[in-house]
Amino acid sequence: MQFKDLEGLKKVFLYAGDLVWWSRMHKPFVGLSLYQNNDSHIKHNIENSMDLPDGSVDIYQSEDVMEHIEYKALPQIINEVYRVLRAGGLFRMSMPDYRCDILRDRSRKNKNGEIIFDEGGGGRYDEKTGSVVEGGHLWFPVYESVKDLISKTNFSNVHFLHCYTTEGTPVCKDIDYKLGYVGRTPDNDTRVRTPRRPMSIVLDCYKDD
Secondary structure, X not given: OOHHHHOOOOOOEEEEOOOOOOOOOOOOOEEEEOOOOEOOEEEOOOOOOOOOOOOOEEXXXXXXXXXXXXXXXXXXXXXXXXXXXXXXXXXXXXXXXXXXXXXXXXXXXXXXXXXXXXXXXXXXXXXXXOEEXXXXXXXXXXXXXXXXXXXXXXXXXXXXXXXXXXXXXXXXXXXXXXXXXXXXXXXXXXXXXXXXXXXXXXXXXXXXX
């Protein structure tokens, strides 16, 4: 599949990365994959621009992807999503929330208590360079860092659905999963069902009409 194959479709739904089993439960998402090129994937690195006209996509979903990319590179990537969305279109982004006890407890920390590596996110920690390599999480999202990230983009109509606030208060608003299923939430992940609490930062960003 190529971007030109999306031309003429009444609705276009894009998913950053390889599709997982739940990705197409409600919408016929097309994955933007680093490796796959088939009937449901376009081989594409999301760090590059998309060969699509402005205002041609209805929903773009990114689930557990952006934390694998250098933080400073993300505003440009997100602005490219904004460009291709139709007016009123949705960008749903979810990432692990490192105020969640499960994620924080499993992560390696420095002497100051700052997270430096999450083995559960893949990759490995290079002791010589003090950095995460081979595809792991390059930064560790919390509400403030994601809010700051979005403020550097063209999106202004932004709704945080799940997160922990700066003070650590859990926020779990209703998510319309028909717009894009998110796996790591208390609705769908038993690890955070009791007590009910966020595991992911989930936000819906709408392109202005």
